[in-house]
Structure formats: structure tokens, C-alpha cells
Amino acid sequence: MKRMLMTIALATALAGCAPKGPSEIQVAVTDKGFEPASVSIKKGADAVLVITRKTDATCATEAVFETTGRKYELPLNTPVRIELPTEAATTIHYACGMGMYSGQIVVAAK
Numbered sequence: 001m002k003r004m005l006m007t008i009a010l011a012t013a014l015a016g017c018a019p020k021g022p023s024e025i026q027v028a029v030t031d032k033g034f035e036p037a038s039v040s041i042k043k044g045a046d047a048v049l050v051i052t053r054k055t056d057a058t059c060a061t062e063a064v065f066e067t068t069g070r071k072y073e074l075p076l077n078t079p080v081r082i083e084l085p086t087e088a089a090t091t092i093h094y095a096c097g098m099g100m101y102s103g104q105i106v107v108a109a110k
């Protein structure tokens with residue numbers, strides 16, 4: 001019995017190594033702003049937005065989400081993971097603190 005439990009524990013640990021979880025949408029902050037500025041995902045998709053600021057040349061050091069008002073600091077060269085609500089088909093807008101650079105995520109119905 002003990003051996004069986006250990007086998008199960010091992011199998012579970014191994015399964016944990018397999019790549020899974022939300023799909024990552026990579027967006028970079030370059031001297032042109034958010035790139036790509038528009039990305040599309042499917043409604044209901046398990047997705048996370050990963051923003052990595054790669055330049056110090058712009059004021060886009062944070063991302064502010066229009067609908068939620070939530071603000072995410074974007075430290076240089078540090079991927080910042082942002083959970084995306086995808087229950088409804090909508091367009092999620094975000095921008096830098098001053099609204100000079102902006103991006104959007106289109107949650108498409110199909």
C-alpha cells in the first residue's frame with residue numbers, strides 16, 4: 001500500500017513538470033510602445049498577458065487597464081504576468097500612465 005501511494009505521488013510530481021496552464025500572450029514595450037499593440041484571443045481561453053518592458057526610452061513604465069483601473073508596474077526586462085478575464089467577448093484596453101502608448105486585447109466570440 002505504501003509503495004502504491006509513493007508511485008502515485010511520483011506520477012503526480014512528474015505530471016507537474018509537463019507544460020500546461022494558461023497560454024501566454026507576450027507583449028513587449030519597445031521604443032514604439034506596446035508591441036504588438038493589438039492581440040486577439042478566444043473567449044473563454046485560459047490566457048495570461050505577459051508584458052516585458054525592454055526599453056527605458058519611453059514613459060511606458062506601467063500599464064493601466066481602462067476597465068478595471070488596475071495599474072501594473074513594468075520594471076525593465078522583467079516579465080509581468082497579468083491574468084485576463086475572458087468570460088465575455090470584449091476589447092480590453094490598456095495604456096501607459098499618461099495614455100500616450102496603448103494596447104488592446106480583443107476577446108473574440110469565436
Ligand SMILES: [Cu+2]
Nearest residue numbers: 059096098100
Ligand atoms: Cu506615457
